Amino acid sequence: MLKRLALLASVGAAFAVVVYASADKAADESKQLPVPEMKFNDVKEIAPGVFFRYSSIAANDPKIPFGGSNHTWVVFKDYVVVIDANFPKEAADVIADIKKTTKKPIKYVLDTHHHGDHAYGNTIWAKEGAQIVAHKNAARLLKANGPKQWEDAAKDRKDIKDNELKQVDISFDDKFELKDETQHVVFMHFGHSHTSGDASAYLPKHKILCTGDACVNGAFNYMGHSNSASWIKCLEAMGKLEIDLICPGHGKVARKDLLAKETRYFTELRAAVKKGIDDKKSVEEITKGLDFPWYKEWTGVGVAETDMNKDSVKHVYNELMGKIDHDRLGAAPSPLDWRTAPTGVAAK
Numbered sequence: 483m484l485k486r487l488a489l490l491a492s493v494g495a496a497f498a499v500v501v502y503a504s505a506d507k508a509a510d511e512s513k514q515l516p517v518p519e520m521k522f523n524d525v526k527e528i529a530p531g532v533f534f535r536y537s538s539i540a541a542n543d544p545k546i547p548f549g550g551s552n553h554t555w556v557v558f559k560d561y562v563v564v565i566d567a568n569f570p571k572e573a574a575d576v577i578a579d580i581k582k583t584t585k586k587p588i589k590y591v592l593d594t595h596h597h598g599d600h601a602y603g604n605t606i607w608a609k610e611g612a613q614i615v616a617h618k619n620a621a622r623l624l625k626a627n628g629p630k631q632w633e634d635a636a637k638d639r640k641d642i643k644d645n646e647l648k649q650v651d652i653s654f655d656d657k658f659e660l661k662d663e664t665q666h667v668v669f670m671h672f673g674h675s676h677t678s679g680d681a682s683a684y685l686p687k688h689k690i691l692c693t694g695d696a697c698v699n700g701a702f703n704y705m706g707h708s709n710s711a712s713w714i715k716c717l718e719a720m721g722k723l724e725i726d727l728i729c730p731g732h733g734k735v736a737r738k739d740l741l742a743k744e745t746r747y748f749t750e751l752r753a754a755v756k757k758g759i760d761d762k763k764s765v766e767e768i769t770k771g772l773d774f775p776w777y778k779e780w781t782g783v784g785v786a787e788t789d790m791n792k793d794s795v796k797h798v799y800n801e802l803m804g805k806i807d808h809d810r811l812g813a814a815p816s817p818l819d820w821r822t823a824p825t826g827v828a829a830k
């Protein structure tokens with residue numbers, strides 16, 4: 483039954499790729515917001531009052547420092563809303579960049595999920611007076627597993643050692659909406675994709691979607707806390723929005739067709755792993771046999787070349803073998819029962 487379901491999910495997603503492709507062809511490039519040309523750590527105003535910072539990152543080049551997550555910030559009439567908190571050091575860098583673009587106070591910061599490069603800077607933003615917003619599952623995961631991971635990360639990072647983990651202030655179920663006469667931002671939860679607590683920020687006026695790691699541009703898909711079948715469905719749901727630009731969690735700003743690339747990656751990965759399982763191959767044999775030339779064209783890296791991708795094969799293998807409890811992903815080693823764990827924050 484599990485195998486059959488997996489196959490059906492793959493077929494559905496392959497069909498979705500076709501739908502995106504034709505919809506994109508129909509879109510008139512000249513009427514869309516331009517895709518910005520950016521170097522690492524550049525900041526650009528991508529729409530009126532909307533700024534994007536392209537943080538440095540490389541899938542397999544150790545010379546390029548890891549600058550954490552990308553950021554988008556939206557300048558409302560009286561305040562600023564920021565997408566993603568990054569690590570503490572990088573949060574301070576981003577705040578300095580924000581102050582070059584506006585004097586308004588930073589009121590809300592969205593943790594797109596609970597991972598360190600998206601949430602550990604919370605403490606720095608809070609010192610600026612901001613409230614931290616996240617999906618309730620991200621809030622739970624940060625509560626359940628954050629303290630132990632923070633302690634581990636403090637061994638390698640001075641900025642973590644010198645600060646304290648700050649939890650989420652406001653958590654939401656499906657949506658959290660901010661609107662005034664100048665801007666409109668909707669934080670949305672599409673389901674379990676990169677983590678069970680992913681949130682994207684949609685700017686309907688500008689047709690911009692900031693996805694966090696639910697959609698990345700390059701070989702940056704960490705799948706350890708993911709549900710790959712559900713992830714494909716989440717990408718499909720995102721595809722129903724009107725989108726000119728996608729501001730991914732990592733990698734360059736892209737057009738809407740980035741959703742199709744991500745969908746193709748997860749769909750083909752699931753199909754290849756499923757075939758390997760049917761052929762009684764080991765994880766290592768499946769990994770060695772992977773061949774997605776289009777993936778290298780997109781990311782610059784072969785699909786089995788990075789440790790992250792190797793781990794992804796293992797993750798999908800375990801998913802298809804029924805060895806993963808998706809509800810517990812990211813919550814272990816916490817002894818808290820995931821399904822009843824309190825968020826510790828007021829729902830809004």
Ligand SMILES: [Zn+2]
Binds near residue numbers: 695
């Ligand atoms: Zn992440």
